Amino acid sequence: MLRIIHQLAEAKAELQRICSRTHDSQVVHKEATVREVLQTVKRLGDQALLHYTAEFDRQTLSREQLRVRGSELDAAYQQVSKKLLDAIQLACRNIEQFHRQRMPKSWVNFGENEIVLGKRYTPVDCAGIYVPGGRAAYPSTVLMNAIPAKVAGVLRLVMVTPPGEGGALNPAVLVAAQEAGVQEIYRVGGAQAIAALAYGTETIPKVDVITGPGNIYVTLAKKLVYGAVGIDSLAGPSEVLVIADHTAEPAHVAADLLAQAEHDPLAAAILITPDAELAQQVAAEVERQLVDHPRQTLTEKAIAHYGIAIVVDTLKTAAELSNEFAPEHLELEVDDPWQLLEHIRHAGAIFLGHSTPEAVGDYLAGPNHTLPTSGTARYASALGTETFMKHSSLIQYSPQALQQVAGAIDALTAAEGLPSHGASVRLRTQTNPENPNHPPFEAGDSATS
Numbered sequence: 001m002l003r004i005i006h007q008l009a010e011a012k013a014e015l016q017r018i019c020s021r022t023h024d025s026q027v028v029h030k031e032a033t034v035r036e037v038l039q040t041v042k043r044l045g046d047q048a049l050l051h052y053t054a055e056f057d058r059q060t061l062s063r064e065q066l067r068v069r070g071s072e073l074d075a076a077y078q079q080v081s082k083k084l085l086d087a088i089q090l091a092c093r094n095i096e097q098f099h100r101q102r103m104p105k106s107w108v109n110f111g112e113n114e115i116v117l118g119k120r121y122t123p124v125d126c127a128g129i130y131v132p133g134g135r136a137a138y139p140s141t142v143l144m145n146a147i148p149a150k151v152a153g154v155l156r157l158v159m160v161t162p163p164g165e166g167g168a169l170n171p172a173v174l175v176a177a178q179e180a181g182v183q184e185i186y187r188v189g190g191a192q193a194i195a196a197l198a199y200g201t202e203t204i205p206k207v208d209v210i211t212g213p214g215n216i217y218v219t220l221a222k223k224l225v226y227g228a229v230g231i232d233s234l235a236g237p238s239e240v241l242v243i244a245d246h247t248a249e250p251a252h253v254a255a256d257l258l259a260q261a262e263h264d265p266l267a268a269a270i271l272i273t274p275d276a277e278l279a280q281q282v283a284a285e286v287e288r289q290l291v292d293h294p295r296q297t298l299t300e301k302a303i304a305h306y307g308i309a310i311v312v313d314t315l316k317t318a319a320e321l322s323n324e325f326a327p328e329h330l331e332l333e334v335d336d337p338w339q340l341l342e343h344i345r346h347a348g349a350i351f352l353g354h355s356t357p358e359a360v361g362d363y364l365a366g367p368n369h370t371l372p373t374s375g376t377a378r379y380a381s382a383l384g385t386e387t388f389m390k391h392s393s394l395i396q397y398s399p400q401a402l403q404q405v406a407g408a409i410d411a412l413t414a415a416e417g418l419p420s421h422g423a424s425v426r427l428r429t430q431t432n433p434e435n436p437n438h439p440p441f442e443a444g445d446s447a448t449s
Contacts, residue, residue: 001283001286001287001303001304002257002269002271002282002283002286002287002303002307002308002309003307003308003309004279004280004283004308004309004310004311005308005309005310005311006276006311008312008317011308011310011312011321012321012324014308014310015270015321015324015325018239018268018270018306018308018325019325019374019375020374021236021237021266021268021305021306021374022216022236022237022266022374027216027220030216030217030220031220031224033191033217034191034217034220034221034224035224037052037190037191037192037195037217037221038191038194038195038198038199038221038224038225040052040195041192041195041196041199041201042195042199045200045201045202045203046063046066046201046202046203046204048192048195048201049066049188049192049193049196049201049203049204050062050063050066052190052191052192053163053187053188053189053192056189056190056192057162057163057189057190059163059164059165059166059167061163061167061187063202063203065167065187066186066187066188066203066204067184067185067186067187067203068169068174068185068186068187072169072174073174073177073178073183073185075171076171076172076174076175076178077171077175077178079171080171080172080175084172084175085175087363087364088139088143088172088175088176088179089179090364091140091143091363091364092143092147092179092180094364094365094366095143095144095147095148095364095366095368096147096150096151097366098365098366098367099147099148099151099366099368099384099385100151102384102385102386103151103152103385104121104385104386104389104391105121106118106119106120106121106391107119108394113398113400113401113404114397114398114400114401115396115397115398115401116394116395116396116397117393117394117395117396118393118394119391119392119393119394120391120392120393120394121389121390121391122153122389122390122391122392123149123152123153123154123155123388123389124154124207124208124209124230124388124389124390125154125155125156125208126154126155126156126157126158126205126206126207126208127149127154127156127157127158127207127208127209127210127211127388128158128159128160128197128207128209128210128211128229129142129145129146129149129157129158129159129160129182129210129211129212130145130159130160130161130189130193130194130197130210130211130212130213130214130218131145131159131160131161131173131212132161132162132189132212132213132214132215132218133161133162133163133164133170133189137170137172137173138173139170139172139173139175139176140176140362140363140369141212141213141369141370142159142173142176142177142180142182143176143179143180144368144369144370144383145211145212145232145370145383146159146177146180146181146182147180147181148368148383148384148385148387148388149211149385149387149388150180150181151385152385152386152387152388152389153389154388156184156205156207157181157182157183157184158182158184158185158186158197158204158205158207159177159182159184159185159186160185160186160187160188160189160193160196160197160204161173161185161186161187161188161189161193162187162188162189162190162193163187163188163189167187169185169187186203186204188204189214189218190214190215190217190218190221191217191218191220191221193218194210194214194218194221194222194225195221195225197210197229198210198225198228198229199225199228206229207229208229208230209229209230209231209232209387209388210222210225210229210230210231210232211231211232211370211383211387211388212232212370213235213370214235219234219235219236222234230387232370232383232387233370233372233373233376233380233383234376235370235373236266236373236374237263237264237266237267237268237373237374238260238263238264238267238268238328238329238373239260239267239268239269239270239306239327239328239329239373239374240256240257240259240260240268240269240270240327240328240329240330240331240358241270241271241272241322241325241327241329241330241331241347242256242257242270242271242272242330242331242333243272243273243315243318243319243322243330243331243332243333243334243340244271244272244273244275244278244282244331244333244334245273245274245275245278245315245333245334245335246275246278247333247334247335247354248273248278248333248334248354249354250278250281250282250284250285251285251289252333252354252357253271253278253282253285253333254282254285254286254288254289255285255289255357256331256333256357256358257269257270257271257282257286257303257307258286258289258290258293258299258303259357259358259359260302260329260358261299261302261303261306261307262293262295262298262299262302263302264298264302265298265301265302265305266302266305266306267302267306268302268306268307269302269303269306269307270307270308270309270310270325270327271308271309271310272309272310272312272318272321272322273309273310273311273312273318274311274312274313274314274315274317274318275311276311279309279310279311282309283309286303286307290303315334315340315343316343319340319343319344320343322344322346322347323343323344323345323346325375326346326347326372326375326376326377326378327347327348327377328347328348328349328371328372328373328377329347329348329349329351329358329361329371330344330347330348330349330350330351331350331351331356331357331358332344332350332351332352332353333353333354337352337353338352346377346378347377348371348372348373348377348380348381348382349361349367349369349371349382367382368382368383368384369382370382370383371383399428399429402425402428402429403429406425406426406428406429409421409422409425410422410425410426413425
């Protein structure tokens, strides 16, 4: 049952509890296990991957089976319906179009005094994409991670995903990978897959950036290899927060909450509304829609532990609570969502209006569905092309421009006690070439006086 809360203090306490739901006492133990996996893969390479695949995934593979063959990729197209293929291709087009609009642009500014400054963006050489298995197949995850990398200009995309029974991989995942431009796919999952991408093995190449969600072991592995490689984020369990008013349809709101809850027993589904009657109706709808739900058990667990409806006095109060929680997904199912948007400061993705369920963004609207979770939307953003790029500063001074700032640089280098820094400028701006050890000015003097 979706619990309804009327007291503001209780609501804030519950939101804090939900936000910190992954901070359990078992994390330390799990981290020790992950450290061992990482070090073993780093030391033993493919041998360790095969060992852990047998131990954790209960699948016995040979080294030759790690990489998915071209014939398997071709066969995957025969195993998906035309309707699904059309949907994957539509999603590809929308996601690519959106991310092309977000591409960082290199720039150069030719300023006064012959000073040139700029910023140059370049892609990483190789990106690793983790696609989870387990409870469901996620072709959408493939698209949301691979397409921004391709748009960014990454030349080599490497995908890893856990093997199913007999080493089989979901055909929709394989088709999505090919449509997104990924041809190099390996059947390995868990912390061992992250280790392979971070350190490289005989079969799997070392990458520069790892993206993609996974379970707690995958998340801890990404945390521990950060520095050896870049990562997108440390994704926690998924969450949705719906702000709704009297214009919202209870059945729609309930379906949106369940759409999040069906992901995982740790998924959070939250409603905030100034309409007490709507809260009651949504709670009843949640119960009705859970009857004979195909993922009933885990969805009920999520609703029972992390599903709440909060009744507040105004939509402004709802926005304030939402900002404190900083949700991964925020739906504004209200009469004037754009007006309410003015009060929203922190959210991974914002869905406006009654006809924009989160599922639109999850699959094919275009904006990325890899989003900050567990309150990190206060400072983090969605995955994008910039995740797979880095920028270099461009600086060029003419002799005249360097002469004009030489005095200031000399003063700063003297203050920090770094004489060679100062000398590197003085030697270029000397007015007394016969005595290069004698500075042409005293620290603090103007270079143009």
